Amino acid sequence: MSNHQILNPADHAELRVHTRTGSEFGDKVMACLAVPNEFRRLATDYPILFHYDRERSSFSALALMGFEKGENLFLDGDDWLAPAKPMALAIQPFLIGRSRDGGAQAQVHIDLDHPRIARGGDGVRVFDDAGRPTPYLEQVMSMLAELDEGHRASAAFFAALDRYELLEPFALDVPREGGGEHRLVGYQLINEDRLRALEPGAISELHAAGHLLPLFMALASLGNLGKLARRRASRNDG
Incomplete structure (x- = not known):
């Protein structure tokens, strides 16, 4: 369940938010939405994969953090084992909303039923005594603006991937604790051979549109799949 409200000092003057890391705050997730303008920051640690939603006929990008639902291999108690979180996770319990009439003006919303909402005197204040x-x-609002900008620009990026057929489905078998394997399916990744075979004109078009850098960052991030599997094996052995 969720309880979204437009954030404002009149209604939320005393609101506090937990900023610590932990499964109790919603961090125990295997993947998180990512947008192309943060691929460079994420590619150092996370595999960046793509998912096609057949119902919506649209692509999305995901930073992979585990191999099964509820598994986050970057979460170790109250420690996050990477320099940065994907923005869509880091901004919780805040989100961008827009007016019901479709107006372009973005609004900061908050989910008051999110586990990061603090009760009592704990947590970090959202507004000061002057409202x-x-x-x-302010930091959250900056990330929200960057995330919103990235989301709006991502449609053209995904259209380019589709136009040049740069995505391919893949499957990965990961050993399970106690024996057996779990197969990761339902995701796609950048096809390096097709990317290499693109004509110079296509490369120039992708570069001019700002798509080439996130493309290469997503491709480079695939080396993190092996690192993530080894992280899982190390935990299982321990």
């Missing part, structure tokens, strides 16, 4: 955004909220 102004705290430095914490």
